[in-house]
Amino acid sequence: MANAPQIKIPATYMRGGTSKGVFFRLQDLPQAAQVPGAARDALLLRVIGSPDPYGKQIDGMGGATSSTSKTVILSKSARENHDVDYLFGQVSIDKPFVDWSGNCGNLSAAVGAFAISGGLVDAARVPHDGVAVVRIWQANINKTIIAHVPMAHGAVQETGDFELDGVTFPAAEVQLEFMDPAAEEEGGGGSMFPTGNLVDDLEVPGVGTLKATMINAGIPTIFVNADAVGYTGTELQEAINGDAKALAMFETIRAHGAVRMGLIASVDEAAKRQHTPKVAFVAPPKAYAASSGKQVATGDVDLLVRALSMGKLHHAMMGTAAVAIGTAAAIPGTLVNIAAGGGEREAVRFGHPSGTLRVGAQAQQENGEWTVKKAIMSRSARVLMEGWVRVPGDVI
The missing domain is CATH 3.10.310.10 (Diaminopimelate Epimerase; Chain A, domain 1)
Structure with a gap:
Protein backbone atom coordinates (compact mmCIF):
# COMPACT_ATOMS: atom_id res chain seq x y z
CA MET A 1 0.00 0.00 0.00
CA PRO A 181 -17.77 39.82 28.58
CA ALA A 182 -20.28 38.03 30.82
CA ALA A 183 -21.66 34.79 29.39
CA GLU A 184 -25.16 34.81 27.96
CA GLU A 185 -25.98 31.19 27.29
CA GLU A 186 -24.01 28.72 29.33
CA GLY A 187 -24.23 28.25 33.07
CA GLY A 188 -27.05 30.33 34.41
CA GLY A 189 -29.04 31.49 31.43
CA GLY A 190 -27.27 34.82 31.09
CA SER A 191 -26.22 35.59 34.66
CA MET A 192 -22.64 36.63 35.24
CA PHE A 193 -22.87 34.63 38.47
CA PRO A 194 -24.59 31.37 37.44
CA THR A 195 -25.39 30.34 41.01
CA GLY A 196 -26.87 33.75 41.77
CA ASN A 197 -24.26 34.38 44.48
CA LEU A 198 -21.05 36.41 44.62
CA VAL A 199 -19.59 33.78 46.95
CA ASP A 200 -20.72 30.16 47.33
CA ASP A 201 -19.87 27.30 49.65
CA LEU A 202 -18.50 24.75 47.22
CA GLU A 203 -18.38 21.20 48.56
CA VAL A 204 -15.43 19.31 47.11
CA PRO A 205 -15.03 15.65 48.13
CA GLY A 206 -11.62 15.01 49.66
CA VAL A 207 -10.91 18.72 49.92
CA GLY A 208 -13.71 20.19 52.02
CA THR A 209 -16.14 23.06 51.69
CA LEU A 210 -14.48 26.05 50.04
CA LYS A 211 -15.61 29.62 49.65
CA ALA A 212 -15.74 30.19 45.89
CA THR A 213 -16.59 32.96 43.47
CA MET A 214 -17.84 31.39 40.24
CA ILE A 215 -18.13 33.86 37.40
CA ASN A 216 -18.83 33.81 33.66
CA ALA A 217 -16.84 36.74 32.29
CA GLY A 218 -14.18 36.38 29.63
CA ILE A 219 -14.15 32.69 30.43
CA PRO A 220 -15.97 30.68 33.11
CA THR A 221 -13.69 30.82 36.17
CA ILE A 222 -13.76 29.44 39.70
CA PHE A 223 -11.90 31.55 42.26
CA VAL A 224 -10.95 30.21 45.70
CA ASN A 225 -8.79 31.69 48.44
CA ALA A 226 -5.15 30.61 48.38
CA ASP A 227 -4.94 29.92 52.11
CA ALA A 228 -8.01 27.66 51.92
CA VAL A 229 -6.08 25.24 49.69
CA GLY A 230 -2.73 25.54 51.45
CA TYR A 231 -1.02 28.22 49.39
CA THR A 232 0.10 31.86 49.74
CA GLY A 233 -0.51 33.11 46.20
CA THR A 234 3.22 33.63 45.57
CA GLU A 235 3.77 30.17 44.06
CA LEU A 236 5.57 29.61 40.76
CA GLN A 237 4.89 26.78 38.32
CA GLU A 238 7.13 24.14 39.85
CA ALA A 239 5.40 24.42 43.22
CA ILE A 240 2.15 23.18 41.68
CA ASN A 241 3.01 21.36 38.47
CA GLY A 242 5.51 19.08 40.18
CA ASP A 243 2.92 18.00 42.74
CA ALA A 244 0.56 15.37 41.37
CA LYS A 245 -1.61 15.53 44.50
CA ALA A 246 -2.05 19.29 44.12
CA LEU A 247 -2.99 18.96 40.44
CA ALA A 248 -5.54 16.30 41.28
CA MET A 249 -7.00 18.55 43.98
CA PHE A 250 -7.40 21.48 41.61
CA GLU A 251 -8.97 19.26 38.96
CA THR A 252 -11.48 18.01 41.53
CA ILE A 253 -12.30 21.61 42.48
CA ARG A 254 -12.68 22.47 38.79
CA ALA A 255 -14.97 19.54 38.08
CA HIS A 256 -17.30 20.19 41.00
CA GLY A 257 -17.33 23.92 40.28
CA ALA A 258 -18.24 23.22 36.66
CA VAL A 259 -21.27 21.25 37.81
CA ARG A 260 -22.35 24.08 40.15
CA MET A 261 -21.97 26.55 37.29
CA GLY A 262 -24.19 24.44 35.06
CA LEU A 263 -21.44 23.89 32.50
CA ILE A 264 -21.60 20.10 32.80
CA ALA A 265 -24.19 17.71 34.22
CA SER A 266 -21.77 15.51 36.16
CA VAL A 267 -18.13 15.56 37.23
CA ASP A 268 -17.43 12.72 34.78
CA GLU A 269 -17.85 15.17 31.90
CA ALA A 270 -15.00 17.42 33.10
CA ALA A 271 -12.34 15.29 31.41
CA LYS A 272 -13.87 16.11 28.01
CA ARG A 273 -14.01 19.82 28.79
CA GLN A 274 -10.48 20.76 29.85
CA HIS A 275 -10.35 24.33 28.55
CA THR A 276 -13.26 25.58 30.65
CA PRO A 277 -13.88 26.45 33.37
CA LYS A 278 -10.59 27.73 34.73
CA VAL A 279 -9.72 27.45 38.41
CA ALA A 280 -7.67 30.11 40.19
CA PHE A 281 -6.63 31.03 43.71
CA VAL A 282 -6.29 34.56 45.09
CA ALA A 283 -4.51 36.23 47.97
CA PRO A 284 -3.80 39.76 49.28
CA PRO A 285 -0.59 41.47 48.06
CA LYS A 286 2.72 40.01 49.15
CA ALA A 287 6.28 40.39 47.85
CA TYR A 288 7.73 37.57 45.77
CA ALA A 289 10.28 36.82 43.06
CA ALA A 290 8.73 36.17 39.65
CA SER A 291 9.92 33.31 37.46
CA SER A 292 12.35 35.63 35.64
CA GLY A 293 13.88 36.72 38.96
CA LYS A 294 12.10 40.07 38.82
CA GLN A 295 11.13 41.25 42.29
CA VAL A 296 7.45 42.08 42.74
CA ALA A 297 6.94 44.29 45.80
CA THR A 298 3.82 44.26 47.93
CA GLY A 299 2.99 47.77 46.77
CA ASP A 300 3.28 46.84 43.09
CA VAL A 301 0.01 44.90 43.04
CA ASP A 302 -3.53 44.97 44.39
CA LEU A 303 -3.70 41.19 44.82
CA LEU A 304 -2.07 37.92 43.80
CA VAL A 305 -3.66 35.41 41.42
CA ARG A 306 -2.50 32.01 40.24
CA ALA A 307 -4.57 30.14 37.63
CA LEU A 308 -4.54 26.69 36.10
CA SER A 309 -5.10 25.95 32.43
CA MET A 310 -5.50 22.49 30.91
CA GLY A 311 -4.55 20.91 34.22
CA LYS A 312 -1.35 22.88 34.88
CA LEU A 313 -0.47 26.14 36.62
CA HIS A 314 -0.13 28.79 33.91
CA HIS A 315 3.27 30.44 33.57
CA ALA A 316 1.66 33.91 33.53
CA MET A 317 -2.08 34.52 33.12
CA MET A 318 -4.59 33.53 30.48
CA GLY A 319 -6.03 36.63 28.83
CA THR A 320 -9.60 35.48 29.28
CA ALA A 321 -8.95 34.74 32.95
CA ALA A 322 -7.54 38.26 33.27
CA VAL A 323 -10.92 39.52 32.05
CA ALA A 324 -12.59 37.40 34.73
CA ILE A 325 -10.19 38.81 37.33
CA GLY A 326 -10.82 42.41 36.30
CA THR A 327 -14.57 41.88 36.24
CA ALA A 328 -14.71 40.13 39.61
CA ALA A 329 -12.41 42.74 41.16
CA ALA A 330 -14.83 45.47 40.10
CA ILE A 331 -17.74 43.88 42.00
CA PRO A 332 -17.68 44.41 45.78
CA GLY A 333 -18.00 41.19 47.74
CA THR A 334 -16.36 38.68 45.41
CA LEU A 335 -13.29 36.83 46.66
CA VAL A 336 -11.22 38.66 44.06
CA ASN A 337 -12.49 42.03 45.20
CA ILE A 338 -11.93 41.17 48.87
CA ALA A 339 -8.35 40.01 48.17
CA ALA A 340 -7.75 43.35 46.45
CA GLY A 341 -8.89 45.23 49.55
CA GLY A 342 -12.61 45.57 48.81
CA GLY A 343 -14.57 48.59 47.66
CA GLU A 344 -15.38 49.84 44.19
CA ARG A 345 -12.66 49.89 41.54
CA GLU A 346 -12.42 50.19 37.76
CA ALA A 347 -8.98 48.64 37.34
CA VAL A 348 -6.78 46.19 39.16
CA ARG A 349 -3.12 45.20 38.93
CA PHE A 350 -2.48 41.63 39.97
CA GLY A 351 0.63 39.56 40.48
CA HIS A 352 1.07 36.30 38.54
CA PRO A 353 4.02 33.87 38.25
CA SER A 354 5.77 35.95 35.56
CA GLY A 355 5.15 39.40 37.03
CA THR A 356 2.18 41.78 36.99
CA LEU A 357 -0.72 42.70 34.72
CA ARG A 358 -3.26 45.51 34.77
CA VAL A 359 -6.84 44.99 33.58
CA GLY A 360 -9.77 47.37 33.72
CA ALA A 361 -13.51 46.74 33.94
CA GLN A 362 -16.53 48.86 34.79
CA ALA A 363 -19.32 47.04 36.62
CA GLN A 364 -22.80 48.21 37.49
CA GLN A 365 -25.99 46.75 38.88
CA GLU A 366 -29.11 46.70 36.76
CA ASN A 367 -32.34 45.30 38.24
CA GLY A 368 -30.31 43.49 40.87
CA GLU A 369 -28.00 41.86 38.30
CA TRP A 370 -24.34 42.80 37.88
CA THR A 371 -23.29 43.74 34.35
CA VAL A 372 -20.01 44.76 32.77
CA LYS A 373 -20.05 46.58 29.43
CA LYS A 374 -16.42 45.92 28.63
CA ALA A 375 -13.08 44.88 30.03
CA ILE A 376 -9.86 46.39 28.70
CA MET A 377 -6.28 45.21 28.71
CA SER A 378 -3.15 45.55 26.59
CA ARG A 379 -1.14 42.74 25.03
CA SER A 380 1.25 42.47 22.10
Missing part, protein backbone atom coordinates in the same frame (compact mmCIF):
# COMPACT_ATOMS: atom_id res chain seq x y z
CA ALA A 2 1.43 3.35 -1.05
CA ASN A 3 2.00 5.94 1.63
CA ALA A 4 0.01 9.15 1.24
CA PRO A 5 2.20 12.16 0.42
CA GLN A 6 2.14 15.18 2.69
CA ILE A 7 -0.16 18.08 1.95
CA LYS A 8 0.77 21.67 2.67
CA ILE A 9 -1.60 24.28 4.04
CA PRO A 10 -0.97 28.05 4.22
CA ALA A 11 -0.47 29.00 7.86
CA THR A 12 1.15 31.55 10.13
CA TYR A 13 2.78 30.85 13.48
CA MET A 14 2.12 33.78 15.81
CA ARG A 15 2.68 34.89 19.35
CA GLY A 16 -0.22 36.65 20.93
CA GLY A 17 0.23 37.84 24.52
CA THR A 18 1.88 35.01 26.44
CA SER A 19 0.65 32.29 24.06
CA LYS A 20 1.64 30.94 20.64
CA GLY A 21 -0.54 29.29 18.03
CA VAL A 22 -0.96 28.28 14.41
CA PHE A 23 -3.28 30.65 12.50
CA PHE A 24 -5.28 29.69 9.42
CA ARG A 25 -7.66 31.42 7.07
CA LEU A 26 -10.77 29.26 6.78
CA GLN A 27 -10.58 29.41 2.98
CA ASP A 28 -7.09 27.89 3.02
CA LEU A 29 -8.07 24.73 4.90
CA PRO A 30 -8.79 21.50 3.00
CA GLN A 31 -12.46 21.35 2.03
CA ALA A 32 -13.34 18.69 4.62
CA ALA A 33 -11.84 20.84 7.39
CA GLN A 34 -13.69 24.01 6.43
CA VAL A 35 -16.66 22.84 8.51
CA PRO A 36 -16.70 21.78 12.17
CA GLY A 37 -16.30 18.08 12.79
CA ALA A 38 -13.99 15.12 12.98
CA ALA A 39 -11.97 16.04 9.87
CA ARG A 40 -11.14 19.51 11.19
CA ASP A 41 -10.20 18.16 14.61
CA ALA A 42 -8.02 15.43 13.10
CA LEU A 43 -6.19 17.99 10.96
CA LEU A 44 -5.50 20.37 13.84
CA LEU A 45 -4.38 17.55 16.13
CA ARG A 46 -1.84 16.44 13.50
CA VAL A 47 -0.65 20.00 12.87
CA ILE A 48 0.05 20.51 16.57
CA GLY A 49 1.46 16.99 17.12
CA SER A 50 -1.24 15.47 19.33
CA PRO A 51 -2.09 13.19 20.95
CA ASP A 52 1.45 12.61 22.21
CA PRO A 53 1.88 10.09 25.04
CA TYR A 54 5.38 11.50 25.56
CA GLY A 55 3.85 14.93 26.22
CA LYS A 56 6.37 16.75 23.99
CA GLN A 57 4.56 17.28 20.66
CA ILE A 58 7.85 16.65 18.87
CA ASP A 59 6.11 15.73 15.60
CA GLY A 60 4.10 18.93 15.34
CA MET A 61 3.99 22.67 15.94
CA GLY A 62 2.90 22.48 19.58
CA GLY A 63 5.23 23.48 22.39
CA ALA A 64 4.09 20.90 24.97
CA THR A 65 2.26 23.43 27.17
CA SER A 66 -1.32 24.66 27.18
CA SER A 67 0.00 28.10 26.14
CA THR A 68 1.58 26.71 22.97
CA SER A 69 -0.92 24.01 21.94
CA LYS A 70 -3.35 26.33 20.21
CA THR A 71 -4.96 26.89 16.82
CA VAL A 72 -6.95 29.75 15.30
CA ILE A 73 -9.24 29.83 12.26
CA LEU A 74 -10.30 33.21 10.82
CA SER A 75 -12.72 34.19 8.09
CA LYS A 76 -14.36 37.36 6.81
CA SER A 77 -17.41 38.10 8.89
CA ALA A 78 -20.89 38.29 7.41
CA ARG A 79 -22.09 39.65 10.73
CA GLU A 80 -23.09 43.30 10.76
CA ASN A 81 -20.49 45.70 12.22
CA HIS A 82 -17.80 43.01 12.40
CA ASP A 83 -14.73 42.49 10.25
CA VAL A 84 -13.65 38.96 11.04
CA ASP A 85 -14.91 35.77 12.67
CA TYR A 86 -12.43 34.21 15.09
CA LEU A 87 -12.60 30.56 16.13
CA PHE A 88 -10.17 29.19 18.71
CA GLY A 89 -9.24 25.54 19.23
CA GLN A 90 -7.35 24.44 22.35
CA VAL A 91 -5.57 21.23 21.39
CA SER A 92 -5.05 18.63 24.10
CA ILE A 93 -1.44 17.52 24.38
CA ASP A 94 -1.84 13.87 25.33
CA LYS A 95 -5.45 13.14 24.36
CA PRO A 96 -7.12 13.08 20.92
CA PHE A 97 -9.45 16.04 21.18
CA VAL A 98 -9.72 19.74 20.45
CA ASP A 99 -11.63 21.83 23.00
CA TRP A 100 -13.83 24.48 21.36
CA SER A 101 -15.59 25.58 24.56
CA GLY A 102 -13.86 28.92 25.14
CA ASN A 103 -11.75 31.76 23.84
CA CYS A 104 -8.03 32.48 24.15
CA GLY A 105 -7.60 36.06 25.35
CA ASN A 106 -3.88 36.07 24.66
CA LEU A 107 -4.17 34.97 21.02
CA SER A 108 -6.99 37.50 20.63
CA ALA A 109 -4.18 40.07 20.50
CA ALA A 110 -2.86 38.51 17.28
CA VAL A 111 -6.22 38.15 15.52
CA GLY A 112 -6.45 41.73 14.28
CA ALA A 113 -2.92 41.72 12.87
CA PHE A 114 -3.41 38.40 11.10
CA ALA A 115 -6.79 39.50 9.72
CA ILE A 116 -5.31 42.69 8.29
CA SER A 117 -2.27 40.97 6.79
CA GLY A 118 -4.44 38.15 5.44
CA GLY A 119 -6.79 40.49 3.58
CA LEU A 120 -9.77 39.70 5.80
CA VAL A 121 -10.39 43.35 6.76
CA ASP A 122 -11.77 45.84 4.26
CA ALA A 123 -8.79 47.91 3.12
CA ALA A 124 -10.86 51.09 3.48
CA ARG A 125 -10.98 50.47 7.23
CA VAL A 126 -7.22 50.16 7.61
CA PRO A 127 -5.21 53.40 7.87
CA HIS A 128 -1.78 53.69 6.26
CA ASP A 129 -0.45 54.99 9.57
CA GLY A 130 -2.09 55.15 12.98
CA VAL A 131 -4.36 52.58 14.60
CA ALA A 132 -6.68 50.15 12.82
CA VAL A 133 -9.81 49.24 14.77
CA VAL A 134 -10.63 45.61 14.00
CA ARG A 135 -14.07 44.36 15.03
CA ILE A 136 -13.80 40.67 15.91
CA TRP A 137 -16.62 38.21 16.40
CA GLN A 138 -15.42 35.56 18.86
CA ALA A 139 -17.32 32.55 17.52
CA ASN A 140 -16.63 30.17 20.43
CA ILE A 141 -18.48 32.33 22.94
CA ASN A 142 -20.51 34.66 20.68
CA LYS A 143 -18.86 37.85 21.90
CA THR A 144 -17.34 40.95 20.32
CA ILE A 145 -13.70 41.92 20.79
CA ILE A 146 -12.33 45.23 19.54
CA ALA A 147 -8.62 45.18 18.71
CA HIS A 148 -6.64 48.39 18.29
CA VAL A 149 -3.80 47.43 15.95
CA PRO A 150 -0.95 49.89 15.31
CA MET A 151 -0.11 50.54 11.64
CA ALA A 152 3.04 52.04 10.11
CA HIS A 153 3.78 52.60 6.42
CA GLY A 154 0.80 50.54 5.33
CA ALA A 155 1.66 47.46 7.37
CA VAL A 156 0.94 46.14 10.83
CA GLN A 157 3.48 47.51 13.29
CA GLU A 158 4.82 44.64 15.39
CA THR A 159 7.91 46.12 17.03
CA GLY A 160 7.77 48.62 19.86
CA ASP A 161 8.63 49.27 23.48
CA PHE A 162 5.58 47.76 25.19
CA GLU A 163 6.70 45.24 27.79
CA LEU A 164 4.51 42.35 28.91
CA ASP A 165 5.56 40.18 31.85
CA GLY A 166 5.86 36.62 30.63
CA VAL A 167 7.23 37.73 27.23
CA THR A 168 10.98 38.25 26.98
CA PHE A 169 11.14 40.99 24.35
CA PRO A 170 9.16 44.24 23.95
CA ALA A 171 6.79 44.76 21.02
CA ALA A 172 4.02 47.07 19.84
CA GLU A 173 1.07 47.49 22.18
CA VAL A 174 -2.31 46.11 21.09
CA GLN A 175 -5.24 47.26 23.21
CA LEU A 176 -8.16 44.84 23.45
CA GLU A 177 -11.72 45.61 24.47
CA PHE A 178 -13.81 42.60 25.47
CA MET A 179 -17.38 43.79 25.00
CA ASP A 180 -20.13 42.54 27.34
CA ALA A 381 1.58 40.15 19.13
CA ARG A 382 4.13 39.19 16.51
CA VAL A 383 4.44 36.92 13.49
CA LEU A 384 7.05 34.27 14.23
CA MET A 385 6.93 32.37 10.94
CA GLU A 386 4.70 32.19 7.90
CA GLY A 387 4.36 29.85 4.96
CA TRP A 388 2.83 26.38 5.08
CA VAL A 389 2.39 23.60 7.56
CA ARG A 390 2.59 20.05 6.28
CA VAL A 391 0.64 17.01 7.39
CA PRO A 392 0.32 13.49 6.00
CA GLY A 393 -2.38 13.42 3.35
CA ASP A 394 -4.27 10.56 4.98
CA VAL A 395 -5.05 12.62 8.11
CA ILE A 396 -8.43 13.73 6.72
